[in-house]
Amino acid sequence: MLRATILSSAPLPLPSASGIELVGETVFVISDDAPFLYRFQASDLAPGEPIRLFETAHFSSGRIPKALKPDLEAMTFLPPLPRDPGALLLAGSGATSVREGGFWVDFQFQNASSLTVFPVSLSVLYQSLRQYLPAGQSLNIEAMAATAKHLWLFQRPVGTTAGRLGFRFKMEDAYYAIRPPYREPPTIRPHQYTVPEVDGYPGGLSGATFFEDRLFVTASVEKTRDPVLDGEVLGSFVGVLDPEKPAEGHFAQLTWPDNRPFREKVEGVAVRRRTAAGYELLLVTDDDKGGSTVLVVEVVVG
Numbered sequence: 001m002l003r004a005t006i007l008s009s010a011p012l013p014l015p016s017a018s019g020i021e022l023v024g025e026t027v028f029v030i031s032d033d034a035p036f037l038y039r040f041q042a043s044d045l046a047p048g049e050p051i052r053l054f055e056t057a058h059f060s061s062g063r064i065p066k067a068l069k070p071d072l073e074a075m076t077f078l079p080p081l082p083r084d085p086g087a088l089l090l091a092g093s094g095a096t097s098v099r100e101g102g103f104w105v106d107f108q109f110q111n112a113s114s115l116t117v118f119p120v121s122l123s124v125l126y127q128s129l130r131q132y133l134p135a136g137q138s139l140n141i142e143a144m145a146a147t148a149k150h151l152w153l154f155q156r157p158v159g160t161t162a163g164r165l166g167f168r169f170k171m172e173d174a175y176y177a178i179r180p181p182y183r184e185p186p187t188i189r190p191h192q193y194t195v196p197e198v199d200g201y202p203g204g205l206s207g208a209t210f211f212e213d214r215l216f217v218t219a220s221v222e223k224t225r226d227p228v229l230d231g232e233v234l235g236s237f238v239g240v241l242d243p244e245k246p247a248e249g250h251f252a253q254l255t256w257p258d259n260r261p262f263r264e265k266v267e268g269v270a271v272r273r274r275t276a277a278g279y280e281l282l283l284v285t286d287d288d289k290g291g292s293t294v295l296v297v298e299v300v301v302g
Contacts, residue, residue, distance in 0.1 A: 001302035002252035004238035006262060007280075008296045013047055014038050015063050017284035017292035018142075019075040019207065020268040021088060027270065029284055030072045030090055031292070033063045037090070037105065037117075042272060045282075045294060053090070053103050053117055063290050071099040074144035074153070075268070076209070078171070089146075089178065091153075094126040094139035104179065124184050125177040129153070132190045134162045142267075145208040145215060146171065152215075152243070154193070156204035159224055164204055165190040166246050193246040195219045196253070198234040207268035211279070215241040216299075217249070218266040218283060236266040238281065238299055254283075254297065264293070272296075 018032040026048070027040040036050040053072075058064045073093040080086040087106050092099035104118040130139055133155065143154035151174040157163040167190050169177070176183040195203040198221040207218035217239045224231025241249035254262040270282045278300040285293045 002238065002240060002250050003298075003300040003302070004252040004254045004281075005298050005300075006254065006256050006295050007298055009293050010045065012038075012284065012292040012294050014050075014292055015290040016286045016288075017294075018073045018267045018286060019090075019144075020270045020282055020284045020294075021075050021077055021209070022270040022272060022282070023077050023088070027282065028075065028088060029268075029292075029294075030075050032071050032073055032093075032286075033066070033069045033290075035059055035064070037088075037103075051105075051115055051117065054119065068098070070101050071095065072102070073140075073142045073267075076144045076146045076151070078146050078151070078175075079148045089120075089144070089151075091122055091141060091144055094122065094129075094141050097123075100126055102178070120178050121182060122178060124182040125174075128177075128185055128188070129155070129167055129190075132165060132167070137163045140204075143205045143208040143217065145210050147210050147243075150243075152208065154205040154208055154217075156206060157202075158204065158222065159201065161202045164193050164195065164202075166193050166205075167191075168243075191246050193241065194249060195221075195239070196237055196251050197221065199223070201234055203235075203237060206266060207283070209269050209271060210243075211271035212274070215243045215246070216269050216271055216279075216281065217241055218269045219251070220265045220267075222265070233263050233265045235261050235263060236285075238266075238269070238283075238297065240299075240301065250301075252299070254295075262295075266295075 019030045029038040039048040074091040090103040142156040155165045173185040177185045203219040203221040220236045222231035239251040281297040283295040
């Protein structure tokens with residue numbers, strides 16, 4: 001049994017938060033319609049200097065238009081390999097050709113102030129995933145997580161339970177697929193996952209991270225059957241999955257301390273620390289109007 005209770009909520013100085021990752025003492029946050037990687041102190045969430053990912057003439061309104069944005073929806077820290085010091089991987093959703101790109105952010109683990117950004121193509125990787133999707137369903141990668149051995153990507157369908165898939169790659173194969181010369185990864189077997197429904201509307205994963213061999217995930221349920229148009233948020237969930245059996249996960253609806261359900265869209269998750277009762281999580285939300293918040297959440301694993 002799981003409980004997920006919001007301890008605090010605060011606005012974030014960025015539009016449309018879509019992912020969060022904790023590396024050392026730095027929290028990184030991405031936006032799906034901004035050209036920056038944002039960073040904050042892990043202890044108190046004090047903002048640092050944003051890192052520009054790319055140049056654009058379309059951010060004057062504070063949000064890149066939907067048709068033009070790279071739609072960065074997923075982020076994870078890739079552990080060091082021989083000849084690689086470790087990196088953040090930022091990934092577009094893959095829903096269109098414009099959204100098949102990403103960014104590789106190199107840095108020494110103990111020196112997150114010194115970062116180098118490289119654009120990467122995810123076309124080869126994403127093409128290997130499309131063959132597993134149900135007929136007519138577009139790719140929509142919104143969550144990603146990594147261990148020393150594997151990289152996981154998660155498909156988020158909207159309005160259907162079909163295509164709720166997690167894709168696992170060996171880390172070395174993933175490196176070759178997302179950096180030149182973009183070698184196609186070996187054939188993989190996708191894993192089905194489950195998410196609770198609300199009023200008959202199914203959810204899909206929107207965030208994922210590993211901590212102490214547990215796979216923590218987030219999901220939101222929208223009142224829509226349209227994969228493009230946003231709908232009313234009926235509820236959001238925090239889950240803990242077994243990476244070997246993701247269809248057997250445990251979920252808890254995200255609530256306020258008075259047990260009122262949280263009805264905003266959660267987009268990403270990071271684990272800040274273990275507590276006496278369980279775990280303290282950082283979640284980011286997107287209100288689909290450009291606003292973003294960060295939630296501090298206590299998760300108790302029964």
